[in-house]
Amino acid sequence: MPAADHSCVRSGSNDKNEYRPRNPEESLLYRTIAAHLETFLARQQERGREVPQFIEREMRAYLSCGVLACGFLRLKCESCGKERLLPLSCKGRSVCPSCCGRRMADTAAHLVDRVFPHVPARQWVLSLPFALRYRLAYDAEMVTAVLGVFIRALFGLYRRMARDYGIDQTQCGAVTFVQRFGSAANLHLHFHVIAMDGVYAPGLDGKPEFFALRPPENGEVRELAQLLAKRIPALLTRRGAGTLPPDEGESDRLARDQPWLSEVYAASVSGRIATGPEAGRRVAVGGDCVDPEGIDSSASPRCAAVAGFSLHGNVAIHAEDRSRLEDLQPDYNPVGADRMALNDDNACGASVVWRKRSGAAELR
Numbered sequence: 382m383p384a385a386d387h388s389c390v391r392s393g394s395n396d397k398n399e400y401r402p403r404n405p406e407e408s409l410l411y412r413t414i415a416a417h418l419e420t421f422l423a424r425q426q427e428r429g430r431e432v433p434q435f436i437e438r439e440m441r442a443y444l445s446c447g448v449l450a451c452g453f454l455r456l457k458c459e460s461c462g463k464e465r466l467l468p469l470s471c472k473g474r475s476v477c478p479s480c481c482g483r484r485m486a487d488t489a490a491h492l493v494d495r496v497f498p499h500v501p502a503r504q505w506v507l508s509l510p511f512a513l514r515y516r517l518a519y520d521a522e523m524v525t526a527v528l529g530v531f532i533r534a535l536f537g538l539y540r541r542m543a544r545d546y547g548i549d550q551t552q553c554g555a556v557t558f559v560q561r562f563g564s565a566a567n568l569h570l571h572f573h574v575i576a577m578d579g580v581y582a583p584g585l586d587g588k589p590e591f592f593a594l595r596p597p598e599n600g601e602v603r604e605l606a607q608l609l610a611k612r613i614p615a616l617l618t619r620r621g622a623g624t625l626p627p628d629e630g631e632s633d634r635l636a637r638d639q640p641w642l643s644e645v646y647a648a649s650v651s652g653r654i655a656t657g658p659e660a661g662r663r664v665a666v667g668g669d670c671v672d673p674e675g676i677d678s679s680a681s682p683r684c685a686a687v688a689g690f691s692l693h694g695n696v697a698i699h700a701e702d703r704s705r706l707e708d709l710q711p712d713y714n715p716v717g718a719d720r721m722a723l724n725d726d727n728a729c730g731a732s733v734v735w736r737k738r739s740g741a742a743e744l745r
Contacts, residue, residue: 402468403479405447410478415444425656430641439473446471447479489710492556492575493703500591501578504696504709507531507609508571510689515650516622517570518561519635519642523622528557528572530612535576538605542594543580551580552589558711565664568649573711578697597694599683606685606692613690 405411418440425432445451452469473480509517509527517524536553543551555576563569577591584590597605636643648655654662683695698706 402466403447405479408478410476411444414440414476418444421656425641430644433639433642436642439476442471442473443476445469446473446477485710489707492710493707496556497575497706498577498591499700499703501593501700502698502706502709503576503578503596503694504698505535505574505576506571506691506693507574508569508691509613511650513613513617513689514568514570515646516617518568518646518650519639520622523617523620524559524570526616526620527613528559530616531572531609532557532574534605534608534612535574538597538601539576539580539594542597542601543582543592546592546594548580548582548592551582551592553577553580560711567652567664568646573709575706575709596697597683599685602683602692602694603685603687606687606690609692610687610690 406415422432422437447468447470449466449468454467454469455464456467457464470480470483471477474484475481513527517527532555535555539553540551543549553576555574557575558573559570560573561568561570563571578596579591579593581589581591633643635646645655648660652664654660654664681693681695684693685691696709698709
């Protein structure tokens with residue numbers, strides 16, 4: 382580390398910014414994967430349902446993340462001579478809470494500092510019908526196409542509102558996060574869109590100028606949801622995908638090429654256990670057993686539900702509220718260290734997710 386003008390953090394310092402190494406081996410997530418991974422892989426192979434290599438690689442890489450025995454950097458402060466060992470990270474994208482959290486924080490800071498201008502923003506969230514979640518989960522090209530339909534329809538809404546003010550030649554802007562899981566770590570592909578709550582158009586001097594627009598009305602949000610409920614199925618039909626459940630369609634490429642992954646996807650979408658002696662059983666839910674997806678979203682302002690499509694657009698951010706804009710980043714990691722617990726017999730891992738609206742905890 383290069384020498385700094387200010388005094389460095391010396392040994393024994395109580396500076397809150399002092400580096401404190403984490404101990405991944407002590408977390409329940411790490412212990413669960415380390416104890417059961419080999420048995421799990423062997424059992425699936427015996428069933429003729431081999432786990433895809435990319436999943437196995439991700440799991441094994443996580444078991445080496447942050448572990449000094451698996452590699453480290455030796456750092457020395459040129460000012461005070463203090464040395465530290467920095468363990469290498471796995472840079473995983475699905476399992477590791479540390480790497481996913483770091484990527485989430487870095488992306489949020491980049492968007493706020495270098496991408497989003499100081500203008501109002503609005504979050505739009507589009508959830509899809511259950512059958513579409515399964516199909517889009519393994520078809521990246523189709524996800525891109527469906528997102529294109531959503532963005533074009535959303536920008537069309539903004540342009541129509543701009544024309545009400547006599548503003549033409551408009552340009553819109555947004556950043557989309559494709560979220561693949563729900564609050565219960567279930568397969569739930571949906572879109573988080575952070576859009577500028579207004580449009581850019583030529584000003585009096587011909588240069589781009591931002592024009593803030595009024596909030597969308599409830600009826601306009603519902604019309605947008607109805608439009609999406611027509612255009613997205615039409616897109617899938619044109620591409621030969623249709624909207625049939627996975628066990629009824631003849632073009633289920635995932636079931637043909639990756640039968641194990643297809644079973645897991647289908648079980649997760651329907652809220653059932655995918656493997657093991659309890660396979661097929663509904664996931665147990667504690668608390669008041671309220672399912673947030675079953676709540677009528679149309680009762681909330683600027684929200685609408687049409688034919689399984691759910692659209693939410695009631696979260697607005699002021700131009701100068703940069704911290705809230707940064708907090709709108711969706712969670713990158715479905716199985717964080719704070720979402721793990723043991724079940725009653727203290728025998729296996731369980732994911733506990735507290736739902737703010739219902740106060741229910743779901744065990745997976």
